[in-house]
Amino acid sequence: MVMSWIYVFILFVSILSAALHGNMQSLSAGILEGAEKGITLSLSLAGSICLWTGVGALMDKAGMTLILSKFLSPLLRLIFPSAKKDSILSQHLSANICANFLGLGNAATPMGIQAAKRLAAHRQSTVASGELCRLVVLNTASIQLIPANVAAVRASLGAAAPFDILPAVWITSLCSAGLGLVVAFLMGKVWRNV
Numbered sequence: 587m588v589m590s591w592i593y594v595f596i597l598f599v600s601i602l603s604a605a606l607h608g609n610m611q612s613l614s615a616g617i618l619e620g621a622e623k624g625i626t627l628s629l630s631l632a633g634s635i636c637l638w639t640g641v642g643a644l645m646d647k648a649g650m651t652l653i654l655s656k657f658l659s660p661l662l663r664l665i666f667p668s669a670k671k672d673s674i675l676s677q678h679l680s681a682n683i684c685a686n687f688l689g690l691g692n693a694a695t696p697m698g699i700q701a702a703k704r705l706a707a708h709r710q711s712t713v714a715s716g717e718l719c720r721l722v723v724l725n726t727a728s729i730q731l732i733p734a735n736v737a738a739v740r741a742s743l744g745a746a747a748p749f750d751i752l753p754a755v756w757i758t759s760l761c762s763a764g765l766g767l768v769v770a771f772l773m774g775k776v777w778r779n780v
Contacts, residue, residue, distance in 0.1 A: 665717075665767065705717050723767060736751065
């Protein structure tokens with residue numbers, strides 16, 4: 587709701603500014619050009635999202651998420667102790683992490699929701715557990731090995747080498763996810779003691 591008001595305010599200021607400076611023709615041309623670019627970008631992203639979502643579904647059907655959950659289980663059990671007792675939770679978490687590795691925030695969301703529901707089912711309280719908070723942090727600041735969506739955006743905008751950002755993406759995503767998890771662990775301990 588707040589974002590709606592912000593967008594209305596920005597639109598109002600833009601129209602007012604264009605009217606005061608006599609640039610209404612430039613504003614209308616800019617609106618039409620922006621709408622055209624938005625549609626082009628949406629269509630180019632749709633192809634990439636469909637491809638990688640399909641890859642995720644194939645991985646799940648082929649049993650690769652089960653293999654990945656076994657491979658990721660030591661890390662998952664460290665971050666999410668409930669995954670030790672719940673193999674389905676472990677599978678949802680590993681599928682979510684793998685989708686985030688591929689840079690598929692949209693495809694990772696349903697798996698993250700499934701994992702969050704499993705984590706919430708382990709508690710009787712309506713207050714989010716530390717594990718649930720860590721899942722949200724890990725999804726928000728996900729580690730990306732292949733930033734598929736970002737590369738698709740860069741390719742649609744004419745980048746000659748859309749994946750040349752890989753080292754920067756690896757460093758920043760590792761730092762953001764690592765720092766986010768450390769802060770989530772620390773805040774979990776602080777709130778327990780208060």
